[in-house]
């Protein structure tokens with residue numbers, strides 16, 4: 652009985668990883684979620700920020716990589732291993748979306764096949780001005796589930812929480828049905 656309780660608590664600690672080129676908006680996304688922050692660790696040598704945020708019954712550890720691309724490759728193994736879900740953030744410009752495709756290919760080497768990789772097409776406020784892509788267009792190119800976002804807009808906080816919640820719920824449901832098959 653006690654053991655079951657413990658294991659269900661553990662399953663609610665989720666590793667959520669944000670990857671993306673510099674300046675696409677990863678830190679801004681974290682700031683949007685920071686109201687529910689429980690703790691924060693910054694690892695300067697590895698160039699990443701680790702925050703725990705409470706979302707419903709989940710404790711989610713969000714790994715935000717601050718470093719350059721070359722640096723990312725050096726530490727990506729530690730950084731990506733064990734992720735429950737990976738969010739690839741793009742600023743929705745055509746060149747950055749293509750970069751994201753590379754990152755996605757790279758990330759798939761390090762994670763379980765059941766770890767979803769989901770795209771965030773950020774900076775949607777600029778879409779009308781400068782030919783940035785809509786989330787639909789990004790999804791066509793990357794072939795992964797894509798959500799649009801404007802991370803600098805504080806009113807998009809709920810939208811981001813909803814995105815994370817939806818992806819986590821899908822994972823939990825899938826894991827439960829796998830368990831039932833055994």
Ligand SMILES: Nc1nc2c(ncn2[C@@H]2O[C@H](COP(=O)(O)OP(=O)(O)O)[C@@H](O)[C@H]2O)c(=O)[nH]1
Pocket residue numbers: 671672673674675676677678679680773774775776777800801802803804
């Ligand atoms: N216009 C616009 N700017 C954004 C948005 N999200 C982030 N930024 C800006 O983009 C820059 C880089 O953001 P940051 O979160 O530091 O990117 P990171 O390097 O991926 O962590 C900052 O000046 C942000 O204010 C957005 O949705 N729209």
Ligand SMILES: [Mg+2]
Pocket residue numbers: 677678679715716717
């Ligand atoms: Mg950053």
